[in-house]
Amino acid sequence: MTQRPYGIMAEFRTPDSLMDAVRATRRAGFTRIEAFSPFPLPDLADELGIRTGIIPWVAFVAALIGAVIQYGSQYWMNAIDYPLNVGGRPLNSWPTFIPSTLIVAILWAGAATLLGLLVILRLPRLHHPVFSVHSFERVTNDRFFLCIHGEDPLFDGEATRDFLQGLLPQAVREVPACD
Amino acid sequence: MTSEAQAVTRTVAEVPLARRFGVIWWGALLASGALVLLLGYTLVSVTLIGVGVWGINIPFVWGFDLINYAWWIGIANGASLFAAILVLRRHDLRTAVNRFAEGVAFFAVICAGIFPIIHLGRPWLFYWVFPYPATFQVWPQFRSTLTWDFWAISTHAIVTSLLWYVGLIPDLATLRDRARNRTVKRLYGVFALGWRGSVRDWAYHQRAYRLVAILVLPLILIMQSTVAFEFAVTLVPDWHETRQPLHFVATGLAQGLSIVLLVAVLLRWGLRLGSYIDEGDIDLLGRLVLASALVSAYLYVDEIVAALLADGIAQEATFNRLTGDYAGLYWTAIVYSILIPQLLWLKAARRSTVACIFVGFSIGVGIWFDRFSIIVGGLQTDYLPSIWRTYSPTLAETGLFLGTIGLFAALLLLFVRFLPVVSMFETRHDEHEEKSS
Numbered sequence: 131m132t133q134r135p136y137g138i139m140a141e142f143r144t145p146d147s148l149m150d151a152v153r154a155t156r157r158a159g160f161t162r163i164e165a166f167s168p169f170p171l172p173d174l175a176d177e178l179g180i181r182t183g184i185i186p187w188v189a190f191v192a193a194l195i196g197a198v199i200q201y202g203s204q205y206w207m208n209a210i211d212y213p214l215n216v217g218g219r220p221l222n223s224w225p226t227f228i229p230s231t232l233i234v235a236i237l238w239a240g241a242a243t244l245l246g247l248l249v250i251l252r253l254p255r256l257h258h259p260v261f262s263v264h265s266f267e268r269v270t271n272d273r274f275f276l277c278i279h280g281e282d283p284l285f286d287g288e289a290t291r292d293f294l295q296g297l298l299p300q301a302v303r304e305v306p307a308c309d
Numbered sequence: 310m311t312s313e314a315q316a317v318t319r320t321v322a323e324v325p326l327a328r329r330f331g332v333i334w335w336g337a338l339l340a341s342g343a344l345v346l347l348l349g350y351t352l353v354s355v356t357l358i359g360v361g362v363w364g365i366n367i368p369f370v371w372g373f374d375l376i377n378y379a380w381w382i383g384i385a386n387g388a389s390l391f392a393a394i395l396v397l398r399r400h401d402l403r404t405a406v407n408r409f410a411e412g413v414a415f416f417a418v419i420c421a422g423i424f425p426i427i428h429l430g431r432p433w434l435f436y437w438v439f440p441y442p443a444t445f446q447v448w449p450q451f452r453s454t455l456t457w458d459f460w461a462i463s464t465h466a467i468v469t470s471l472l473w474y475v476g477l478i479p480d481l482a483t484l485r486d487r488a489r490n491r492t493v494k495r496l497y498g499v500f501a502l503g504w505r506g507s508v509r510d511w512a513y514h515q516r517a518y519r520l521v522a523i524l525v526l527p528l529i530l531i532m533q534s535t536v537a538f539e540f541a542v543t544l545v546p547d548w549h550e551t552r553q554p555l556h557f558v559a560t561g562l563a564q565g566l567s568i569v570l571l572v573a574v575l576l577r578w579g580l581r582l583g584s585y586i587d588e589g590d591i592d593l594l595g596r597l598v599l600a601s602a603l604v605s606a607y608l609y610v611d612e613i614v615a616a617l618l619a620d621g622i623a624q625e626a627t628f629n630r631l632t633g634d635y636a637g638l639y640w641t642a643i644v645y646s647i648l649i650p651q652l653l654w655l656k657a658a659r660r661s662t663v664a665c666i667f668v669g670f671s672i673g674v675g676i677w678f679d680r681f682s683i684i685v686g687g688l689q690t691d692y693l694p695s696i697w698r699t700y701s702p703t704l705a706e707t708g709l710f711l712g713t714i715g716l717f718a719a720l721l722l723l724f725v726r727f728l729p730v731v732s733m734f735e736t737r738h739d740e741h742e743e744k745s746s
Contacts (some may be wrong), residue, residue, distance in 0.1 A: 145741060165508040168483075169738040175512040180518040191519055200460075203440060207448035216452050226452040229535055230460040236528045237460070242469035244475050247517040251510050253478075254502035261505075267486035269506045270479065272737075280623050 136259035136307045137164075137279040138290050139266070140299035148274035149174055153245045155278065158293060162279035166260070188246045189239040196238025201231045233237040259305050277305060320464040321729050321736070322487050324580055330726055333579070338722050344715020348410070348444045351708040352427060362705040368545075368623040368688050369700035374428040375539075377710050379680045380564070381421035381717075382462075382536050383557070384673075386529045387470055387565010389414035391597075393697065396518070402593055404735040405586040409576065409724070410569050411473040417568075418466050420713040425458060428708070454539040461524045461532040468528060472521050478504050480729045540683065547626035547687035552608075552615055559608050563601035563646065564676040570594045571669030572721065574662050576730055588660060595659035596669075602650035602672065627689035634699055635686035638678050646675025715732050 142148045148165060151175060152253070156162055163172055175182075208214045209221035219226075237253055260266055262275065276299075278290055294302045355362055366373040392410035395403035426435045438449050438459040449456050481497050482504035490496040504510070534554035541553040573594060577586045616627035630639050649671040658664040672708070685700050 155405060167508055167511065167736045168506060169741065170511040170515050171508055172512065172515075174508050178508060178638050180509050180512045182512050185513065185516045185520055189524070200333065204451040207440060208451050212446065212448050214448075214452075215656060216450065223452055229457045229531060229538070230451065231465050232531050233457070233460045233528065233535075236524050236531075237464040237467060240524050242462075243517050243524075244471040247475065247513055248502070254503065254504045256498065256506060258503060268488045269682055270483040270504075288312050295552075 133307050134280045134285075135287070137282075137285075138275045138287075138294055139260070139263050139275055139277040139300045139305050140294040140297060140304050141265060141268075141303070142274040142276065142299050145171055145174070145274055146296070148276060149177065151195040151276050151294075151299065152177055155276065155293075155295055158245040159284055160278050160282050162282035162305065164277045164279065166266075166277070168268075168270055168272060168274070185243060186249070189243045192242030192246075193235040193239035197231050197235035200234035201227055204230070218237070250298075256290075258309075259308050262308065263303050263305050265301070273300070313390050321585065321731050321733050322422055322484055324725070325484055325727050326488055326493070330634075334722065334726065341715040341718035345719055346711050347708050348423075348712020348716055351705050352423070354705055355427055355709070356432060360428065361701065364701050364703040364706060366698060366700065368691060368696045369664055369674045369685060369698070371428065371684055372700055373702045373710060375705035376680045376684050377713065378421055378424035378428075379536055379557070379684070380677050381424070381713065382533065383561030383564040383676060383680075384568050385414045385417035385421055385465065385469070385565070386558075387562045387567075388417065388569050389465070389565070390523055390529045390562060391418075391566055391569055393522040396522040397526075401739065402590050404732055404739055405590045406569060406573055406594070407672050407735075408473075408476065408732050409572060409730050411476065411723065411731075412468060412724050413568055414565075414571055415466070415473050416470045416717050416724075418462065418469060419627055419720070420717050422466060423464050423713060424709075425455075425462065446680045454535065454542055457535045458539065461535045461631070464528065465532055468521065468525065470501065472518070472525065472550060475514070475521075476518055476732070477728060479500060479506065479511075479734045480732060482506065482735050484729065487539050495496060530558060533561050544692075545626075545688060546623040546690060547630060548683070548694070550615065552569060556608050556612065559601070559678050560605045560646070562681060563598070563605045563650075566594070566598045567650075567669045567672035569671070570665055572628075574665040574669065575724065578662055580725060580730065582731060585736060587694070591665060592656075592659045595653045595665060598668065598672065599653040602647055602653075608646045614666060622690060622692065627688065629690045630672070630682055630686040633686070633689060635682060635689065637685055639683040642675045642679035642682055644675070645671045646679060649675070 140151065142151060145167060148167065148171075152163070152165055156177075163180065164169075167174070202228045205222055208277055213221050215221070216223075230286075260275075263275075265273065266275065270276060276294070276297075278294065282290075284290075291304070363372060363374070367373075388410045390416065392403075392407050394400075395407050395410070426432045429435055437458050438444070438448050446486075478501055482503035485494055485497040485501045488497055534557070537554040537557040540548035541550060545551060570591070573586055574591060577583055577591070610628065616624050619627070630636070650668050652664060653656045654670055658668070689697060689699070691697070
């Protein structure tokens with residue numbers, strides 16, 4: 131028995147035809163599908179039920195941690211561990227601790243969001259099965275792709291290929307598994 | 310839409326993928342490379358010999374170093390702020406100028422970061438401002454603006470570079486997929502991190518990018534204010550003013566916008582990107598520069614009014630800047646950063662490449678003189694007559710300044726050579742939307 135492929139991929143010329151194809155695929159009951167496009171398609175993301183709500187939480191929690199660490203370390207270092215009297219100011223002279231607290235909160239939020247993004251997207255990943263598909267390199271230029279994964283419960287080699295063929299794509303190609 | 314979209318991608322992508330790049334680019338890179346060598350020379354000399362090679366004295370302990378630091382920070386902040394606002398407003402202009410406005414900000418912050426480190430006198434001990442468990446068990450003094458500055462510069466450098474890079478990933482993937490040479494393909498491929506452009510990836514990418522663009526806004530205001538606090542928290546009569554942060558933020562924005570205008574016009578002319586950075590974009594940028602110059606003018610007036618309301622030595626200090634030994638600096642700043650930009654009221658000037666280069670350059674010069682006037686002219690009047698001295702920069706300081714300009718130009722030249730200066734995926738997106746509406 132041959133190994134089950136990674137999936138089957140159909141190529142489209144316009145975002146609208148990709149949208150129609152995604153709708154038809156979901157109506158047909160496929161659940162493990164992935165769409166690829168050369169630019170962001172927010173409507174299609176909604177259609178696929180993609181929720182990005184975690185991003186602001188990552189930023190918020192990181193900002194909070196950064197702020198607490200920065201204020202706490204300033205307070206601990208200048209008021210407790212090595213009390214530093216500068217011009218008779220109170221040891222916990224909070225107004226002077228605020229600027230760097232805010233800045234470091236932003237540092238944590240910004241770095242956590244952008245590095246967290248890479249973690250969420252599982253990048254870097256230089257090799258991926260979809261890259262072996264002929265003409266997939268046009269996804270970064272002008273072509274739109276829809277992939278039905280081999281793990282989909284309804285996946286059935288020839289039948290799935292025929293189904294995708296019925297959506298009138300430019301081409302249908304198999305994505306071989308590789309590992 | 311496909312054929313048009315491809316045309317866009319091709320024109321922008323062909324710039325980094327071209328094999329040859331013309332004599333002008335090489336000439337400019339050599340010239341800026343020579344200045345980078347000068348930078349290296351002045352940095353080595355001040356490290357080996359010490360800050361004695363500079364013209365600084367008491368009370369002028371900062372001199373050129375802080376002038377240039379404050380100037381570069383202004384450019385970095387102005388350009389960053391502008392890029393962030395474009396992204397958040399989803400303005401059409403963002404496609405054209407956002408990418409290199411972020412680039413300008415990042416390169417300017419690199420240039421700015423050199424000065425506070427080198428002016429420490431013992432630059433190899435700069436890490437002392439970082440709270441680490443030192444042998445003597447003494448922590449940094451967090452009430453000092455120098456430590457605020459350390460966090461501000463490093464945060465700005467890290468957040469701007471990350472934002473710039475994350476925005477570049479999809480375009481690096483385009484270059485990877487379009488490259489004909491295998492080595493070039495691999496190189497872009499590594500930096501594209503394996504971007505596949507799945508709809509889910511795009512959704513997260515855009516959300517994160519916009520969110521960090523929001524974070525840049527308060528960062529810029531706090532950072533520019535921190536620079537101003539370095540003056541405001543001292544007891545020097547001319548500096549000890551609550552209006553200082555506002556002055557630095559507003560004039561810094563004018564300066565950042567003017568440099569973005571300058572670079573936009575140069576790129577448009579040099580890379581023949583006329584249809585992506587169109588006349589309307591430049592016109593709008595010109596209007597923004599003019600508006601920000603008017604805000605600067607308001608703050609110069611505010612400076613004089615504040616001095617009139619002040620009494621004694623504070624008033625004397627400000628008027629000494631306007632009429633004393635360093636009055637030339639102040640009035641040069643007024644002419645270059647306020648009067649010359651008024652040219653932009655004329656539509657013909659906003660549409661003219663030469664006029665835009667001239668005005669962009671002149672605001673940069675004007676704000677530099679303003680910083681000079683504040684930092685040097687402002688120190689001339691103090692409570693102690695014994696420190697009423699003058700300051701003039703030495704060759705080592707001038708070389709350092711010219712060197713950072715060379716570094717900035719060299720980084721910008723390498724950027725336009727190897728990376729897409731206009732966001733290709735945003736352009737594809739816009740063209741698609743235009744087509745479908």
